[in-house]
Amino acid sequence: MVEGRGAKMMFSSAIAHQPLALVNARLVGASSLSAEWRRGRGGVLIVDGLIRDAGPGVAQANLPSHARILDCGGDVVSPGLIDMRAFVGEPGAEHRETIASATAAAAAGGVTTILARPDTFPPVDEASVVDFLLRRARDTGRVRVAPSAALTQGLRGEEIAEIGLLQQAGALAFSDGAHSIRNARVLRRAMSYARDFDALVIHYAEDRDLAGEGVMNEGEFATRLGLSGVPREAEAIVLDRDVRLAALTGARYHAALVTTSLSLEIIARAKAAGLPVTCAVSINHLTLNESDIGDYRTFLKLSPPLRREDERRELVAALASGLIDVIVSDHNPQDVETKRLPFAEAEDGAIGLETMLSAGLRLVSSGELTLDRLIEAMTLRPAEILRLPQGRLDVGAPADLIRFDPEEPYVVDPAKLHSRCKNTPFDEARMEGRVKLTLVGGEIVYEGE
Template sequence: MATAHPPILFNNARLVDPATGRDGHGSLLVEGAVIKDLDWGAVAGVPEGAEIVDCGGHVLCPGLIDMRAFVGEPGAEHRETLKTASEAAAAGGVTTIVCMPDTNPIIDDPAIVEFVQRRARETAIVNVCPAAALTKGLAGKEMTEFGLLQQAGAIAFTDGARSVTNAQIMRRALTYARDLDALILHHTEDPDLVADGVMNAGERASRLGLAGVPREAEVIMLERDLRLLRLTGGRYHAAMISTADSVDLVERAKDAGLGVTCGVSINHLTLNEFDIGDYRTFFKLAPPLRHEDDRTAMIEALARGTIDVVVSDHNPQDVETKRLPFADAADGAIGLETLLSAGLRLVHNEQVRLPALLMAMTSRPADLLGLPQGRLARGAPADLILLDPDLAYTLDARTLKSRSKNSPFDEARLEGRVLMTYVAGRCVHRYVE
């Protein structure tokens, strides 16, 4: 069967396969939508007429898989659409987005899952996988129809930025998910403890005169969930942890053999509460940016493999919701386009090795979601990025692909540019100076 485009040979590349940890010089051949061959040297038997891409010694690795992105469509297209989110993703090296159900209407019905998939096929240039709501209307009172939503294409179940406070509902959700081998993604913040808090509780919050969010808001919810997981079995993923105490809980649960994994946002790996400065609302997040000790604990946990996944927590907000007093501004920051560049700070600082960082952004989320992407292997989807990890630039919000511009890295100096992004063997982004 003829392919829609000629084979592509990537020559002179630094191949990094996060799934195996292998990192070395080599070549890779793409035919159609899949990786046909790769060699830690030179690919033999290149088809006639193949397009030759000289990688110039730069990193060739799988495209990133972002397990937590809020996209406005449907219902808030003024903030972001599937099209603009996918363009931002491609520019940042993200080839698969898991979009959260916090839309209007909420993704709690099979018809809405199918709508998102159809719109993504029509307008998006990267893969879009909808996560369905855990409870109807994200209200935390009644479970959604997991089986029907899964059949429609929901890749996981979550209430997005909301926590399920009813322990009986969470117990039932974990039980049903276990029987369907479905993955529960949960936002671990007790809303009653969060209350009117807007930043990390502590001396910094007191100095700024802002209400604080105690670390216990996260820890108590996470500990409850882990006890329920022990009761029910199944697979549970703490969407974003941000404290050293949470790391300890996850490590103990893993040692006990529970089916628990966890993620961290790129913001909590690279920023802390002092970055808020004089009430800079682009740094207002949920969970809030923590103390430097907590940030350091997150980095160490990622380096030793306790933290499984790094996410962008892409949450576009327009000027009307961000240009407000800090306490009144909406939570959230965009991050698809800067996920990898910000993460490379840890590599350049020799805190995390490049294959380990990429594993948390590629093969590990692929394994959790049951996706074939995220690895350099014969027959794997040709979702690839060519990365210059040393190319420095200063982020200019005017050049961002995202419709909203609320980036915490605005005007920051970053190192690492995605030169090319391929999805199913097709180039969807090419960096031009």
């Protein structure tokens, strides 16, 4: 047993091969059986790292005598969360985050799979870097880490990366991270190339020229603070171009982040036309707005910037309806030296792996979202888009599971977070929903105190 801060890691092969049952739980997840038992209590039986059974029949009286039994006391048991946008620091930015620290934070927050951004130092544009990430994740990671690789060499937006070789090395998707590709011809070629390999293209939509030196959402609030703004159109113009290229090439396209009603209109048209287009929203844009910046709070300086409250509500409604597919943490650790600066000079970004679930539960508590839909957007939909077997409570699926009490209150203490950086937008916020147990492949990788 290896102990971490507020967690326990277990690697005993005897425990791994012993059947494990989580009983007396409220099961929430995208199982084909869910309609039969979602209103009551049930359990999950895990054998050899896979879900052997799930539902009301998994109870202590029906289990084999040698099974290890954990009584969940009515807590929620769901698939582990899958985060499609997180910066893990390696290689080259270990002062901000490492795979060890990022996956420790993920395990504590109920995230069992991370899609790592490719904009590292060097970027993930060669097969050797993909191999490095996979080996580091295997050796130091607590949860699954899937690399995404660069769409263009050096993330420069000029020459297409070797998508075929990178995919063969283990890259799960292709993106230039926080870099938006200016040249439509380059992006068209990249998407055509990706289509030939049935690879997923993830693109961050922003017209950098139109965004200019903007540091927050353009509007009255930015004017009152004396800060330059980023217009909503900077996102929408590029997203509209991207969707048209998806129609032209037939590539699978995923918008890394959508934050405005203009973008929602574009996504709605694309889906109505039957295009292979999906999108994500960050937990920050779902639960915060530009007013939360208050007195120049740099931990809330994000890219894209936080929008108005009416935009936030439209994002939540789009998520509830299924127009928005996925919720991401947009985990982007920044150290003190780059955040404790005047707002306009501070780096963009906030950490989010450890608080994504709790922040999302705010929407459930307010009645804006159902718990089933919240969990689906953090588990099944990203699994479907990335074509992963986890993210569901189906028999035969990997036993990547979490147990949490959606109503247990706590206050976010940055000092207790596992990330190397502490730039959380929820500093000292009152939250509900503590993760008590995280399993990856049937092994306990986090157990709350």
